[in-house]
Amino acid sequence: MSPRLSEALRYTLLVSIAVVLLTPIYWLIMSSLRPADHIFRFSGNFSIETLIPFSFTLDNYSQALQSNVGRALFNSLFVSLTTVVCGVFVNSLAGFAFAVFDFRFKKLLFVLILLSFMMPFESIVIPLYTLMRTIGWTDTYAALIMPEVAGGLIIFLFYQFFRGIPREIYEAARVDGANWWQIYYKMTMPLSGPTIATASLMIFIHQWDAFFWPLVATSSERLAVIQVAIARNMTMEQANWGAFFASASLAVLVAMVPFFWLQRHYVKIVITNADR
Amino acid sequence: MFRHSWAPYAFIAPAFLGLFVFRFIPIGLSGFGSVFSENLRGDMVFVGLKNYAELMEDPSFWNTMRVTLIFNLIINPFQICCALALAMLVRRPSKFIDVFRLGFIMPMTVSIALTSIIWSILLDPTLGPVNGLLRWAGFQSQPFFRSEHQALETLILVATWKGAGYWMIFLLSGLLAIPKEIEDSALIDGATGIRKFISITLPLMKRPLAFVLVADTAANFLLFAPVYIITNGGPNGATQLLMFEAYQAAFAYINHGRSMAISTIILAVVLLIAIFELRLFKPAGEEQS
Numbered sequence: 001m002s003p004r005l006s007e008a009l010r011y012t013l014l015v016s017i018a019v020v021l022l023t024p025i026y027w028l029i030m031s032s033l034r035p036a037d038h039i040f041r042f043s044g045n046f047s048i049e050t051l052i053p054f055s056f057t058l059d060n061y062s063q064a065l066q067s068n069v070g071r072a073l074f075n076s077l078f079v080s081l082t083t084v085v086c087g088v089f090v091n092s093l094a095g096f097a098f099a100v101f102d103f104r105f106k107k108l109l110f111v112l113i114l115l116s117f118m119m120p121f122e123s124i125v126i127p128l129y130t131l132m133r134t135i136g137w138t139d140t141y142a143a144l145i146m147p148e149v150a151g152g153l154i155i156f157l158f159y160q161f162f163r164g165i166p167r168e169i170y171e172a173a174r175v176d177g178a179n180w181w182q183i184y185y186k187m188t189m190p191l192s193g194p195t196i197a198t199a200s201l202m203i204f205i206h207q208w209d210a211f212f213w214p215l216v217a218t219s220s221e222r223l224a225v226i227q228v229a230i231a232r233n234m235t236m237e238q239a240n241w242g243a244f245f246a247s248a249s250l251a252v253l254v255a256m257v258p259f260f261w262l263q264r265h266y267v268k269i270v271i272t273n274a275d276r
Numbered sequence: 277m278f279r280h281s282w283a284p285y286a287f288i289a290p291a292f293l294g295l296f297v298f299r300f301i302p303i304g305l306s307g308f309g310s311v312f313s314e315n316l317r318g319d320m321v322f323v324g325l326k327n328y329a330e331l332m333e334d335p336s337f338w339n340t341m342r343v344t345l346i347f348n349l350i351i352n353p354f355q356i357c358c359a360l361a362l363a364m365l366v367r368r369p370s371k372f373i374d375v376f377r378l379g380f381i382m383p384m385t386v387s388i389a390l391t392s393i394i395w396s397i398l399l400d401p402t403l404g405p406v407n408g409l410l411r412w413a414g415f416q417s418q419p420f421f422r423s424e425h426q427a428l429e430t431l432i433l434v435a436t437w438k439g440a441g442y443w444m445i446f447l448l449s450g451l452l453a454i455p456k457e458i459e460d461s462a463l464i465d466g467a468t469g470i471r472k473f474i475s476i477t478l479p480l481m482k483r484p485l486a487f488v489l490v491a492d493t494a495a496n497f498l499l500f501a502p503v504y505i506i507t508n509g510g511p512n513g514a515t516q517l518l519m520f521e522a523y524q525a526a527f528a529y530i531n532h533g534r535s536m537a538i539s540t541i542i543l544a545v546v547l548l549i550a551i552f553e554l555r556l557f558k559p560a561g562e563e564q565s
Contacts, residue, residue, distance in 0.1 A: 007370075014365055018379045021441065025382060027405065028394055043397075043405045046412035050405055090290045097287035102277035109288065111554065116295050118490055118550035119543075122498035122519050126526045126539045127302035130309065150294025153491070170278065180283045211389040212500045212519075216527070227389040231505060234393060248390050255385035263378060 025252065027051075032060050032249040036242030060246035068221060069247040072229035073254065079144045079225060080207040086149045087203045088196055094150075095158025096184050100170065117152025122212055129216050143217040144225065148207055154199050161195040162188060197262045208255050226251045303543055309536035320532075327537035336513065337521065337538075343428065344497075344518040351432045351496050356488055358436055359443035360481075364473075366444070367451050377448070380441035388438065392505040395434045396421060421506050427514045431502055439495065443488050450484030451477070486556040493549065498542065518542055 031039050034053045042049040097103075098110060128147060129138070137143045165188065173183050189196070211227045218224065224232065230247050233240070313323040331337045366377050386394065398406050399420040407417035420430045454477070462476045498519040503509055509516035509524075522542060526535035 010365065014376050017362065017365070018376060021383055021437065022379055024394055024398060024437070025386060027398070028386075040403050044403045044408045046405070046408040050408060090294060094288045094291035097284040100278055101284035101287075102279055103284040106284075109292070112292075112295070114554060115547070115550050116299055118494055118553055119299070119546050120494045120498045122500055123539070123542050123546045124299060124302040124306070125519075126522055126535050127306035127309065128298065129526070130305055130536075131298075131302055146294070147298035150291040150298070152295075155291060167278075174278075180280065180287075184287070205384060209387040209389075211387065212504075212523075215504075216523075227387050231389050231393070244393075248394065251387065251390060252385050255387070256382070259378070259381065259385060 028245060028252065029249045032242075032245035033057065034060075034242075034245075036060065036240075039241050039245065060242035061250075063240070064243045064246035064250065067233070067243060067247075068224065068229050069226070069233075069243070069250070071222070072224050072226040072247075073250060075141075075223060076208060076226040076251075077254070079141060080204050082141075083145050083148050083207045084200045084203045086145070087151065087154060088199055090149050091151060091154040091199065092158045092189065092192070092196070093184070094155045095162055096188060098155070098159045099162035099165075100167075100180075113152045113155050115152070117156060121148075125213055125216055128213075132217060139218050139220050139223055141223065144210075144214055144223070147213070148203070148210070151203070154203060157199055157202070158192075158195060161192060165191065201258050201262050204258055205255065208251075306536050306539040306543055309532065310540045311533075312536075313533035314531075323533065327533040328541075330534065331537055331541070336516070339513050340516045340518055340521045343514070343516050347428060347432065347499075347517060348493070348497055351435060352489065352493050354432065355436050355439050355443060355492055355496070356485070358440040359488065360447050360485075362440055362444040363447040363451055366448060380444055382441070383438045384442045386438065388499075388501040389505060391434060391438045392502040395437070396506040399430065422511060424511045424514045427507055427511060431499075431507070431515055434502065435496065435499065439492070443492055446488050446491075447481070447484055450481050454480050486553075490553045490556065493553070497546065497549070 030051075030053055033056045035055055035057050036059070038053065038055065094113075098106065098113075132138050132143050169187065170183060173187060178186070209227070210225065211231070214225045214228050215231075218228070226247070230244065230251065233247070234244060310327055311322060311324055312320045313327060315321050362380055366373055366380065383391070398404050399418075401407055401417055401419055401422060406420075411417055419426060421427050458480070459472070459476055462472050499517055500519040500523065503515050503517050503520040504523070507515040509520055518538070519542070522535055522538040525531050525538055
């Protein structure tokens with residue numbers, strides 16, 4: 001095959017895949033901008049107006065924000081960002097210890113970390129709920145945040161990166177009299193920008209995505225995160241499709257922010273890590 | 277490697293406290309709770325292995341196990357193949373390639389709950405745009421989630437829509453880390469196209485592929501939201517996945533003992549898979565010492 005032909009074929013494939021992957025998101029956002037009674041008018045019978053709305057409105061958004069969705073967006077942001085801050089701190093500490101020190105039971109503890117990363121979080125949701133009920137944490141922010149802070153995958157990510165930092169740097173700092181805490185937060189962490197960005201993105205998107213645990217752990221309207229609030233609105237007031245499309249679009253648009261913002265970082269970090 | 281009497285333990289303490297309380301204690305609670313049952317007065321009484329025995333005799337539980345197994349045996353290889361194909365497509369730098377790379381991971385921003393709701397609308401037999409398009413193109417409309425014979429396959433496709441781009445990133449980073457000289461030397465040897473991919477590229481991708489296999493299995497094994505939101509396990513048990521069964525036992529039928537027994541079986545299966553998968557990480561484990 002000539003290079004030009006194969007390149008044309010490649011771009012045809014790229015474009016078709018992009019269409020399949022992106023059209024649902026496009027349709028979601030376009031539907032949120034249609035007047036509520038137009039949303040399904042053109043969906044079952046295909047025409048140009050199925051893809052491009054002829055009349056636009058922001059009514060759906062004002063309706064959505066007046067309902068419980070505003071509060072739910074705040075809850076999700078608060079829970080996700082708090083988990084990011086705590087998670088980066090706690091997991092980078094552990095990754096640092098595994099990368100820098102030799103200590104008793106290190107191998108065993110590392111295997112436990114790997115196991116915890118291979119175990120889906122869902123597998124412990126029901127007994128975790130029993131535990132939360134026993135200690136009186138159901139329907140609290142703590143129940144949504146705390147179980148997601150320590151995570152094997154993020155520890156592993158930091159460990160991989162920290163292992164690549166030459167030990168001579170640490171030796172020099174030790175000679176200068178720095179203690180290990182100072183080395184961690186004055187030297188290692190400032191070197192780790194891209195890794196911190198990747199870890200933050202992974203924790204954020206994981207928490208923003210969370211549905212099963214928040215559904216189980218919180219029953220009050222006050223603490224509903226955005227995913228749970230949208231699913232509940234669907235079953236309680238099935239008629240309000242306009243508000244659904246608006247709140248779903250908001251949830252997607254917020255989740256896009258860190259992807260665009262950190263794009264350069266995580267592509268770079270995953271690349272530099274892969275060869276180790 | 278450095279040695280210090282207490283510093284390493286202080287550094288790992290917060291993480292292991294979290295893992296202990298929120299992972300290991302629930303595992304214990306699950307095993308403990310599974311040998312109790314609630315009697316008519318609402319007291320918990322020790323029943324030994326009765327909850328397990330009841331599950332073993334329950335044909336609907338075996339159906340759940342069967343569906344979960346089939347689902348995982350198809351979805352994990354399928355998603356990884358899709359992700360690898362995407363990664364190969366966007367590997368070589370060229371015009372707009374960054375746009376495609378970012379575009380392919382955009383479904384990640386749609387949460388699993390929203391993915392479920394949106395695709396159940398898109399695939400609706402009468403109102404859904406997908407069937408609208410099929411009819412417009414002269415095809416028959418398809419029942420998708422409404423049919424016993426299409427529901428599980430549809431679920432796999434929808435989950436792959438969301439996941440493929442995410443796993444593509446990890447495989448892409450592996451591909452980009454392959455030194456150019458190695459692949460160039462293959463060209464001199466006359467290996468091109470598919471043969472080059474199988475004999476040169478694929479073996480070099482062992483580590484990233486192992487990582488993605490492990491992480492992807494963990495993400496799919498206990499898929500819950502689409503079953504809860506779209507199908508409720510139906511039609512006729514076709515999408516009755518294990519996690520939904522445990523959820524029903526705990527929160528719909530409020531059968532504590534049964535839900536704990538299912539949880540314990542889930543944990544045992546998951547641990548078994550994890551221990552098996554640990555072998556994939558062997559080389560990494562040896563390097564660290």
